[in-house]
């Protein structure tokens with residue numbers, strides 16, 4: 001059954017420091033009042049226009065196996081292939097911060113307010129990531145609230161870490177994110193662009209641990225697995241890097 005997931009704006013709005021970091025500003029760098037005002041304005045505009053909404057659907061490992069195969073384009077070493085079979089529970093999810101945010105970003109850039117458009121873009125991207133993190137948290141609380149929790153919930157998305165972007169096709173067929181206004185174009189990109197889809201995998205922390213030295217890691221722009229792995233296994237990732 002597809003169920004709505006509440007996403008409160010106040011819970012996903014990124015902080016000023018988070019936005020500055022996203023824009024490449026070092027933590028102890030002094031910030032001009034002009035830049036601070038820009039970030040605050042972007043955060044306010046986001047709160048004015050964003051309409052976050054999400055859905056999820058529990059499914060079996062066997063059902064996910066078919067979705068994960070997708071169009072047969074995954075990398076053979078995609079870590080998710082070795083993770084999901086060990087899941088205690090899993091659920092597909094989709095979320096968006098809404099079309100109005102993307103429209104406003106385009107409007108600002110089009111009217112030459114590029115700095116504000118760029119900053120709002122950073123705010124919206126971070127908010128979408130925060131919403132995905134909120135989904136992980138809510139799934140954990142709902143499913144494992146009364147258990148001693150060695151269980152970790154992490155989300156994995158098509159287009160990342162060897163799960164080919166064409167995997168969106170089956171995910172959309174199954175979950176129908178169109179019901180919350182997310183559509184998929186012929187290149188498997190989502191509109192609104194500030195949307196996230198994927199699978200929430202709940203299982204023992206160890207199932208989420210892998211060494212990120214796959215061939216596709218060489219062209220990775222985010223290395224976002226590093227902080228996730230660190231949170232699961234302390235400094236082990238640092239040893240892998242040395």
Ligand code: SF4
Nearest residue numbers: 161212217220224225
């Ligand atoms: S380095 Fe990048 S591509 Fe490789 S596993 Fe980590 S996030 Fe995925």
